[in-house]
Amino acid sequence: MTDQLSHSEIISRDTSRMMSQMKRKNTKPEILVRKFLFSLGYRYRIHVKALPGTPDIVMPKHRVVIFIHGCFWHGHEQCTVSHIPKTRTDWWLAKFERNQNRDKRDCAKLRQDGWDVVVIYECELRKKNINNTLHNLTMYLKAPSPNDNNHIQID
Template sequence: MRSSESRSRNMQAVRGKNTKPELVVRKAAHSLGLRFRLHRSDLLGRPDLTFPKWQTVLFVNGCFWHQHANCARSKLPKGNKEFWSTKLTRNVERDRRNYRLLEEQGWRVVVIWECDLHRSGAIGLLEKHFIRSSI
């Protein structure tokens, strides 16, 4: 188990954008010829990628921070469980609210989970959401 100082340093190092999974998805989207905008601050939740041509926003979610259901990576830390439970529950509620409001504004919302990238690869996931769905 880590000391609280060590845990604090680890959590401070967590980035909100330009994460490794996000960079993998961006590279794959570019290789497929998909054009996108990054981190549009005028949209709720600041989507990682926005595809204006398809009126689609894409979020690359970390399984822990966004509590991917039934995923081993979404397990709560053993220490300070109440804090983490409250924090992560708020994250999930905020995500759901943002997705709903974006859809009400006419956006199609796509979420790619970190664990799915490991299983299926970014190109396969993007093809599923963009090419095979014939947007």
């Protein structure tokens, strides 16, 4: 007798397959920032697993780590790209909250270990924001801010 899959099992299986194919490293926004930094003469390491959160870009000489976050996955609140899916809303809200809590915990641990942490969201690297974001990143790297929240701000 053949097994019959329910509609929700099919959706879940297909969703799982699609999600497993999402890039986690070397995304377009990440590569864009890396190329920009390299063009300015900055050298860095990528995806250092020994550091909390496996930062996308690590600049040991400057004691700076950079995370390039996807707006959807990290629940970027000031962004139109970040939205709550209409199905399984409770599950997604819990997922986003876990991601945000993990991000906060990793950033706190990095700061405690003496690293400056910079977070850039993917929407900040879109056409209308990219010049401002990269300019702010350059200014930050030249003179790091003494505050605890080193998020590159778009004015």
